[in-house]
Amino acid sequence: MSERHGMGGDPEETLRLAERVVAAAEAAGAGEAEAMVYATESALTRFANSEIHQNVSSAELFVNLRFVRDSRIGVASTGRADDEGIRALAARAASIADNVEPLEEWAGLPEAGRAAPITGAWAEGTAHATPELRSDGARAVIAAADEAGVGAYGSFSTEASAVAVATSRGIRNAERRTSSRLIAVTMGPDDGTGYAEQGGVDAESIDPAAVGREAAERARTSVHPVDIEPGDYPVVLNHYAVTDLLDYLSYLGFSALAAQEGRSFYEPGRRVGSPLVTVVDDGRDPAGVPEGFDAEGVPKQRLTLIEAGICRDLAYDAQTAAKAGRRSTGHGLPAPNPWGPLPTNLVMTPGDDSFDELVGAMDRGLLVTRFHYTNPVHPKRMVITGMTRDGTFLVEGGRIVGPVRNLRFTMSYLDAMANVEAISRERRCLRGELGWFVTPALRLSSFSFTGATRAG
């Protein structure tokens, strides 16, 4: 049995382990070797029907080795840190390398580059969060829901991690990170539902009572939703809904591999959004959840992906960068990675309006809290379908006049970005499917709703 390795939050220890893995790979005959170590201690308290029903914690270790010999590459991973486990890891990766053909265009592991220390990525309040802190948060949400006469559902998570990358080419990068997220779904009688969320690096900056109040108020005001005809409507997309647009921009659009394979809409200089739309990827922005380097150990560059509606840059890892004759931008994922690099720290430039002003300027349209279970119908055209959820409201004369039943949309998110006519100045740090984003709310001149679920 192994010794305990409490590395979640100890970057020096993860780096020492990564160096041991590189040494083991070199001893096994690697010409190049890259070791990534990710150690995490995480916990999540989950509540439903206004009580805690699931409450979990885990200590995990992920050690990933890319072993290269004569342009033949093998990748192996383990959760073990003992000498036997590391030797076995190197042996498995070497065995794979022995059985594959050389990659003709293998450009080598990335050159060494020291990632400048990041600030604002670690909070002691998150690292030392207790089960009691999380249950206190859950109870605060439940209390707010009780007060509004609705049920509370949600989760409060905390995570502390240490990540390190060491390579035979001299990369030695390590850092520690924390993140925390509280989400609340509220459900009341007569089909009223609501949602709210706060998150970021510091669990202590989350205000559970405020999350509970926001979600409960949304559920209270969405009771007795009425049917509305599907069709094209102006919309205001709450911050929560906008995270879905950013997820798909990252996943389908701004990966260099997606562009190189021809499956992305991306073309340099192509207009894909209104002049108001600027989106960058910035792993160092303290408004998000900072990360200093990628899974290849390359420091993350700040990328302007969309500038005033125009496609500018792409996210690269070492291999896609070599193919393009440039350097990695620090957006690689753990090897092996057939999906390509991804920008996962998207930041959308704010506008000038308050959220109320976004709604107030809409003559007749819909206010959407968030989207549910979206999926690409036509990836290259960014046609996405999904449902609205947890509070969809009709707006007339700049005022919310009442809730409507959830609608299905089928819409090109490129058209959605082109239809942006106002952006909120308030932004939120929210977690998408692919990463943490800094997200404003948007008003769009038109959005295509293609189906409804009638009452009864």
Added chain:
Amino acid sequence: MSLPAARRITPFALQHTARALVTLAAMRDLTARALDTATALGATYADVRVVRRLEESITIKSQRVEGVHSGESEGFGVRVLVGGAWGFSSSHHLSLDETDRVAAEAVRIAKASATALRTPVTLDDRPSVHGRFESPVIEDPFAVALDVKIADLLAADRALNDVKGIAYSESLYAAQREWKTFAASDGSYTEQVITHVGSGLEANAIDGDEHQRRSYPDNGGAWASAGYEYVRGLNLAGNAERVASEAVELLSAPPLPAGTRTIVLHPSQLYMQVHESCGHPTELDRALGTEASYAGTSFLTPDLLGSFRYGSEVCDIVADATVPGGLGTFGWDDEGVEAQRVPLIKEGIFVGYLSSRETAPRVGRRSGGAMRADGWNRIPLIRMTNVNLLPRPGMSFEDIIADTDDGLLFETNRSWSIDDRRLNFQFATEVCREIKGGKVGRLYRNATYTGITYELWRSMDAVGDASSWQMWGTPNCGKGEPVQSGHVGHGVSGARFRNVRVGVMG
């Protein structure tokens, strides 16, 4: 894809080959220590799972070996009930000291849960269980030489690229084996070894902003609980030219016009329809609201049990954890409940749920044995086992097509979406063909269909017989927080539906 007769593997020889961290003797010590510590600290019930997982994957992109990965993970998780509240903790450090720490943390977490508890948890009775289950494997996928597996996949990928007009291709193979030991404070102790394999290929054709993908046998590969014999049986290379040609042909096919049509769902799409619109809404945790914060709830509320007309009279759906080859086939679930076959829909009436020891008593039932966890570091959740639409004697799938005057045949899932109550769905398929006078004809691209769950199933007027019935697998079913990826199975034979809205593209 019929499965050949199976023989059992010898799991513990494989375990030693793979050099597990915990020996068999130490396993008893570790599980006993976890249960003793938890009960000494106040747990009225405790269970512990020690799980070792081996994974292997090969990805070929355009005749290039893009990635080969071998992964291993091992750890344990302790789940406790204290004062009627749940706590769970887990760790990758397999030592007795760490076992004490994790068990104590699980108890502390349960006590924190108890501060926001309204209905103390009670579990249904089940007998203490003991035994060993091994999923049948003929040709151990981890024993097949890597160069053989790579060569097989390269040959199939090469055949894709022999077709003019393919922009890029992707072919994949993956295998997973879990050794799982379960012990509970009621004395239960089970060992399971379960092996899953999957493989498939994908051709992509691109022209301007038109991108068409064609997969075989399924988007993301076809999966089964089996050995490498299953992969050989897929005959990837023999199907490559056909699907690659279809990908190119799709570029110039007309888009599917909007309308209301009779549709026939090929098994490669029907299994996804079952997954999303029957499997998930019959999960009792969703129906009771405990998945509301992530996956959502269900329109199939307990008051509808036994009376709600979900589908037509030809609609019989079961959750069967005993069917050979399914990704949801096992000996016991992760609460120690024996695998069983549970009717969900009987002659169109909603009659049952996928359930657990905690939830089943709330609707007056016993657990249907559907609790599974995605590894040692996650709690078990209610998951689909193998949710199967039963074949119906009378018409083969070909007969159904021949019996259709004017309709559309949808094949191979491309995308899926359904609302949080599992009512309003929309699917896209890679291929759609017109059916005229019982004959399959012209090809359409970018095909979608949409509707309301019970309206669709009520409109089903024909189900294929056993000749086209086969198991399909979903190895990436997301649920829970932290999110878990589940392996679930679906047996289907193909079916016909009337008056379905098609051709929605925004």
